[in-house]
Amino acid sequence: MRKNILIILSTLLLLAIPDLWAKEKGTVSALFKIRRIGNSNYISLYDLINNFKFENTFDIISRRGKLYYRSHRVVYRVGYSYILADDTLIKSEYPVIQNRGEIFLPILQAEKIAALLFPALKTERSKGSLIVLKRTRRKRTGDIKIRGSKGLxxxxxxxxxxxxxxxxxxxxxxxxxxxxxxxxxxxxxxxxxxxxxxxxxxxxxxxxxxxxxxxxxxxxxxxxxxxxxxxxxxxxxxxxxxxxxxxxxxxxxxxxxxxxxxxxxxxxxxxxxxxxxxxxxxxxxxxxxxxxxxxxxxxxxxxxxxxxxxxxxxxxxxxxxxxxxxxxxxxxxxxxxxxxxxxxxxxxxxxxxxxxxxxxxxxxxxxxxxxxxxxxxxxxxxxxxxxxxx
Ligand SMILES: [Zn+2]
Incomplete structure (x- = not known):
């Protein structure tokens, strides 16, 4: 079932991208559909994983998952509103959710993860989509910095x-x-x-x-x-x-x-x-x-x-x-x-x-x-x- 969803999604993405190319001056590197679930906006985790080629693991008992990208690591857990991206704790008003087997991240957290992991990219919301563009500037996040683990x-x-x-x-x-x-x-x-x-x-x-x-x-x-x-x-x-x-x-x-x-x-x-x-x-x-x-x-x-x-x-x-x-x-x-x-x-x-x-x-x-x-x-x-x- 997941595969079907992914195929449909990728098709949707491909269809949507040309329109964006025309609209935005920056280079679009990815586009994610924003889903309205309950009273908050979410991004599908599978979309993120597929697009950025994250290595990932998920423990079905604790419902805790990890994403890896180069030296980066992101830890999330279904039902919780905290995500740990490297040494930064990313808080959200809304929890990570699982809906019909698929996992969704609150959009704010998805944006912040992108900003942390890919400083060369920037995200924008447009027409029900989260668009990832090649960078213009790096946004600072207001999260609690837990500190890097290197050095004094x-x-x-x-x-x-x-x-x-x-x-x-x-x-x-x-x-x-x-x-x-x-x-x-x-x-x-x-x-x-x-x-x-x-x-x-x-x-x-x-x-x-x-x-x-x-x-x-x-x-x-x-x-x-x-x-x-x-x-x-x-x-x-x-x-x-x-x-x-x-x-x-x-x-x-x-x-x-x-x-x-x-x-x-x-x-x-x-x-x-x-x-x-x-x-x-x-x-x-x-x-x-x-x-x-x-x-x-x-x-x-x-x-x-x-x-x-x-x-x-x-x-x-x-x-x-x-x-x-x-x-x-x-x-x-x-x-x-x-x-x-x-x-x-x-x-x-x-x-x-x-x-x-x-x-x-x-x-x-x-x-x-x-x-x-x-x-x-x-x-x-x-x-x-x-x-x-x-
Ligand atoms: Zn005591």
């Missing part, structure tokens, strides 16, 4: 420090009714203060400055908003761990992965993700965030997040001798999912361990943890960025 980045613009939990969500409750949300805020404030002293010209922001409830998605939204204004940032979420066993102690740093290191890591993630039940979900579309997250897994960001986690863990290990380093782990934390930048989650210790809980409430111990975290962040920045003011 110029500078770091902002660091978001996220004190876990808050308000109606106390987080873990430990020995002596100590609440996680109180400790995370204290340590986060100390981290922010130290960062301000040690990295000049970098914006340091806390996702919350007092005891208030913040949805998990709001935490990454805050950081992604910064990402639009400035270019480079990192996200650090601070938490306190809990265990059914009072004997377990130590600190660990996580980065996002859908394949947790082990059962412990899975449990920690489940614990931290629990807050979602406290959130008000009306009208929320988590699908998109899930999708970005899925894409991030395949990019530089995961690698950098893992580097950041290693440096932070090492920094803490150097400062803290009293409790053991539990290492760097992978887990599926919701708060890290929507992040479009290197992001880690630190479990600074176990609130359920009598001795560690006592230390976690001490100002001097909190300072030690903060100092270790900041050392790690600075080592990471030095590795990845050309300039850093001391």
């Amino acid at each position: 980045k110029d500078k770091i613009d902002f660091i978001i420090v996220d004190p876990g939990h808050g308000g109606k969500d106390p987080g873990a409750i430990g020995r002596g009714r100590i609440k996680e949300k109180v400790i995370t805020l204290k340590i986060a404030q100390k981290v922010a203060r130290r960062l301000k002293r040690r990295v000049g010209g970098v914006k340091i922001r806390l996702t919350r400055r007092r005891d208030r409830f913040l949805e998990l998605s709001a935490r990454t939204d805050i950081s992604n908003r910064y990402l639009k204004k400035d270019n480079n940032g990192i996200f650090i979420s601070i938490h306190v761990n809990a265990s059914l066993s009072g004997r377990i102690s130590g600190f660990e740093t996580y980065f996002l992965s859908q394949n947790p290191t082990n059962e412990d890591a899975r449990n920690t993630a489940a614990l931290e993700n629990n807050v979602i039940v406290l959130e008000d979900h009306k009208g929320k579309k988590y699908g998109d965030i899930d999708y970005i997250e899925a894409m991030m897994m395949t990019t530089q960001i995961q690698k950098e997040s893992s580097m950041l986690a290693s440096e932070i863990q090492r920094g803490m290990r150097r400062k803290i001798k009293r409790f053991k380093s539990r290492g760097v782990r992978k887990a599926d934390f919701y708060v890290l999912r929507g992040s479009l930048m290197p992001a880690v989650l630190i479990e600074v210790g176990f609130i359920t361990n009598r001795r560690e809980a006592r230390y976690l409430t001490k100002n001097s111990y909190q300072e030690k943890i903060a100092a270790g975290i900041v050392d790690g962040v600075i080592r990471f920045i030095k590795k990845y960025y050309k300039t850093i003011k001391k």
